[in-house]
Amino acid sequence: MSSDAPTVSDDAPTADDAGPKIAAENVRKVFGRIVALDDVSLSVRENEIFAVVGDNGAGKSTLMNLLCGVHRPTQGSLSLNGRPVAFDGPDEARAAGIETVYQDLALMDDLDVATNIFMGNFPRKGVGPFSVVDWEETYERAATIVDTHLERDIDPRAEVAYHSGGERQLIAIARALAFDPDVVILDEPTSALSVDATELVQETVRTLRRNGKTIIIVSHSLEEIFGLADRIGVLYQGSMAAVTSTDDVSADELRSLMVSGERS
Numbered sequence: 001m002s003s004d005a006p007t008v009s010d011d012a013p014t015a016d017d018a019g020p021k022i023a024a025e026n027v028r029k030v031f032g033r034i035v036a037l038d039d040v041s042l043s044v045r046e047n048e049i050f051a052v053v054g055d056n057g058a059g060k061s062t063l064m065n066l067l068c069g070v071h072r073p074t075q076g077s078l079s080l081n082g083r084p085v086a087f088d089g090p091d092e093a094r095a096a097g098i099e100t101v102y103q104d105l106a107l108m109d110d111l112d113v114a115t116n117i118f119m120g121n122f123p124r125k126g127v128g129p130f131s132v133v134d135w136e137e138t139y140e141r142a143a144t145i146v147d148t149h150l151e152r153d154i155d156p157r158a159e160v161a162y163h164s165g166g167e168r169q170l171i172a173i174a175r176a177l178a179f180d181p182d183v184v185i186l187d188e189p190t191s192a193l194s195v196d197a198t199e200l201v202q203e204t205v206r207t208l209r210r211n212g213k214t215i216i217i218v219s220h221s222l223e224e225i226f227g228l229a230d231r232i233g234v235l236y237q238g239s240m241a242a243v244t245s246t247d248d249v250s251a252d253e254l255r256s257l258m259v260s261g262e263r264s
């Protein structure tokens with residue numbers, strides 16, 4: 001994590017205090033006349049996989065964008081490690097240890113894996129204006145992220161174009177890991193993938209958790225949610241209809257919560 005700090009209140013509790021890793025309290029987000037989120041609270045524990053689900057337009061992306069600094073809440077507050085935070089843009093959320101992997105991945109096909117992972121964030125050698133990209137370090141660190149953090153066999157020197165859909169998702173996750181986040185937000189990570197690729201990505205998400213990350217998954221897919229999540233927050237028309245342990249809800253109840261806001 002870099003030392004650039006987001007706005008943090010002086011009298012906040014210390015990071016050692018027990019409590020959620022990341023939380024939103026009574027957040028409201030308005031775009032013109034549209035209330036995208038209304039009085040939404042969520043609290044994600046350290047090292048859990050938390051799924052945010054909901055029908056089209058329920059507010060999932062807006063909530064994700066609040067957590068990763070793209071939007072600021074119209075009302076309400078966010079906290080990280082028990083401290084109030086107000087991110088003035090995604091860079092501040094990144095500096096605080098929150099990374100997002102967007103659905104469109106934004107990979108550059110004709111560049112190699114390591115270059116994609118470190119684009120805009122290359123290890124450098126030398127001082128100030130005389131520094132240059134440290135390519136040896138770039139490939140070594142890319143290999144470490146892929147081998148150690150993702151536990152996958154992907155060649156850092158291979159062009160991204162030659163990789164499957166599942167591997168491309170893993171490369172995008174590796175790019176997020178290059179910033180050494182504590183919290184990783186995944187936007188629909190398997191929505192366009194085959195069954196095998198979905199399994200590859202889901203296995204990797206479990207690996208991330210095993211390696212200490214806190215994970216928030218935005219998803220439509222019941223299969224993905226039941227296969228991965230410890231807990232689920234269901235958004236319905238901009239409100240948090242339910243927060244439940246995955247073990248305490250059936251697929252039918254979850255479907256009902258997503259389409260009507262009621263358990264059934």
Ligand SMILES: Nc1ncnc2c1ncn2[C@@H]1O[C@H](COP(=O)(O)OP(=O)(O)OP(=O)(O)O)[C@@H](O)[C@H]1O
Binds near residue numbers: 035055057059062
């Ligand atoms: N930047 C914006 N400007 C205006 N309205 C917005 C903006 N972002 C979201 N909205 C509106 O806020 C509401 C919630 O949208 P959001 O994209 O968060 O839902 P979602 O659950 O992610 O939907 P989907 O699954 O279709 O992506 C929608 O009515 C949407 O049109």
